[in-house]
Amino acid sequence: MNEKKELRKRIIKLRDQLTSPEIKEKSSLIAENLYRLPAYQKAKAVMFFISFGSEVDTMPMLEETIKRGKLALAPRTVPESRELIPSQILDCTNDLVTGAYDIPEPRQETCSPYQPEVIDLLIVPGVAFDNQKMRIGYGGGYYDRFISYLKPQASLVALAFELQILPEIPVDRWDRRVDMIITEKRIINS
DSSP, rough: OOOHHHHHHHHHHHHSSSHHHHHHHHHHHHHHHHHHHHHHHOEEEEEOOOOOSSSSOOOOHHHHHHHTTOOEEEEEETTTEEEEEEEOOOOTSSSSSEOOOEEEETHHHHHHHBOOGGEEEEEEEEEEETOOOOOOOOSSSSHHHHHHTTTTTEEEEEEEGGGGGSSSOOOTTTTTOEEEEEEESSSOOO
């Protein structure tokens, strides 16, 4: 467990060294890779994590998904039970408020909750990834638990900067592999 903690610290420190223009540029390249994916093009309902800090910026992707007429969802967190509630976003400016962990999340009063089974494509966050498509999240287990509620054919896609990809990462038996990882340089899907 300690090994994962150290790795999280190291990768976040590296990622935090990216400038705002670098994050914006790399996130834009990642978004273009996402839009070209057949899994994205076919998806009727897409759930995005809402980025914070030095993460890949998902806000423009969420806005583009709304524009394309897809059901755009984002998670509302319930810290007591460590669960995520997929909620519809219609307007990124008005539908998001600061939630648990200071991460923006859907406004409870106005954003309709949905069942996880409607999701065709889940965009998952993470700190570190490897070429075998394993991920290390932030340690809360929210997404590992949430994934088990999705329909079997839902696609799991991680967005990451190239600096977050390592040859191999330590994994536990409950860690879930994603279907693909999109970086600013490539799509890891084999």
